[in-house]
Amino acid sequence: MIYLELLWIFFKIGLFSIGGGYAMVPLINSELVAHGLMTQTEVADIVAISQITPGPFAVNAATFAGVKTSNILGGVVATAAVVMPSLIIATLLARYFFRFEDNVIVRRAMWGLRPVVTGLIAAAAGSMALSALLGAESVAAIEWASLLSAVDIPSVIIALVSGFAIIKLKASPVLVILAAGVLGLVLFGVFGI
Amino acid sequence: MSKKVSLWRIFLTMFKVGALTFGGGYAMVPLFRSEYVQKYGWITDEDMLNMIALSQSIPGAIAVNCSVLVGYRLRKIKGALAAVAGSVLPSLITLTVVTYLYRAVRDNAYVAGALRGVRAAVVALLVSAFLGFMKPFYKDALAVAAFAAAFLLSFLLDISSIYLILGGIVFGVALGFLRIKKSDNAKNGGAAP
Numbered sequence: 001m002i003y004l005e006l007l008w009i010f011f012k013i014g015l016f017s018i019g020g021g022y023a024m025v026p027l028i029n030s031e032l033v034a035h036g037l038m039t040q041t042e043v044a045d046i047v048a049i050s051q052i053t054p055g056p057f058a059v060n061a062a063t064f065a066g067v068k069t070s071n072i073l074g075g076v077v078a079t080a081a082v083v084m085p086s087l088i089i090a091t092l093l094a095r096y097f098f099r100f101e102d103n104v105i106v107r108r109a110m111w112g113l114r115p116v117v118t119g120l121i122a123a124a125a126g127s128m129a130l131s132a133l134l135g136a137e138s139v140a141a142i143e144w145a146s147l148l149s150a151v152d153i154p155s156v157i158i159a160l161v162s163g164f165a166i167i168k169l170k171a172s173p174v175l176v177i178l179a180a181g182v183l184g185l186v187l188f189g190v191f192g193i
Numbered sequence: 194m195s196k197k198v199s200l201w202r203i204f205l206t207m208f209k210v211g212a213l214t215f216g217g218g219y220a221m222v223p224l225f226r227s228e229y230v231q232k233y234g235w236i237t238d239e240d241m242l243n244m245i246a247l248s249q250s251i252p253g254a255i256a257v258n259c260s261v262l263v264g265y266r267l268r269k270i271k272g273a274l275a276a277v278a279g280s281v282l283p284s285l286i287t288l289t290v291v292t293y294l295y296r297a298v299r300d301n302a303y304v305a306g307a308l309r310g311v312r313a314a315v316v317a318l319l320v321s322a323f324l325g326f327m328k329p330f331y332k333d334a335l336a337v338a339a340f341a342a343a344f345l346l347s348f349l350l351d352i353s354s355i356y357l358i359l360g361g362i363v364f365g366v367a368l369g370f371l372r373i374k375k376s377d378n379a380k381n382g383g384a385a386p
Binding site: 017048050051053055056057058060068072076083085086090093098101108111112115116118120123124131133152155156166172176178180182183185189 | 211212215218219221222227242245248249251253256257258261266270273274277280289291292293299302303306307309310312313314317318320322324326327329330336339340341343344345347348349351354357358360361362363366368370
């Protein structure tokens, strides 16, 4: 039965994709491609599609694979399956964590963790800046010799204006995202800058 | 939580965050923060960093794990379910549609243009998020050092966040002991509990 199969496969994928994101691509390959449910090209397509659609890659991949293999119901089943491990594990964790939140060891651990997580968010901002403003996928991939010509100036302007709107004008991120989308559509899509 | 947050409201806010988050990982952080911390004040910045740290350490997408944790925090199991449903539904709907017409969408210049704009704005959103999170520990040299170390190790050397988070826990616990040894009135002792 295809639905049970999808349920089991995506439950496993959800369970073993620690670190999130593209960490699950090898698992998709071994589970779906090896079982003949998807082709290698379709896996590449999921990665591409996930970049232009909202939501985490894991969820997008599950919906795509489910719909591809067995229509909308398959999409719902695969999506439910891929978030189920999160739901179970995070709920259990929440029960214990929120109970021990005031424990002195937990508080110290969390005190050490908060600057680290903030650093990780800063690193995400850095990587995002590289890819959105420089077209480089990592620091190692930057071509220093042609750095200036690699800078995507319209994108830098959009980023600066967005930053000004959020930090100085206290604009809502929702509005900023929508405005940047419209601006991108007009500048890059209509005028082809 | 003194006031009971309605399940519908949890669902709606997560739906909004899910629908406007492009890209995985930390891309959801700024929107999540603007809804839950800044707009409604249901959780604090500190709670949010704790939840991100926990989300990062267990299987599954960060966005999904965070929604389970915040949902559970606000309304236990029911809240977790409402939050997950809200965060996943935008992906489910979009992907179901996109799967049927993905070649057209993928190669569409307007879609590509809008996304280029959105990605530039997300850089600014992430920067404003980490600056906000840093406020409580700007003046604590050790916390700033932990922040800088995590940022550099993750951004430049691409060290896995799991190791950095473990490092943060060890750092926090060890430092807590050291600080208490130093001063007998460990009641407060600066930032470390």
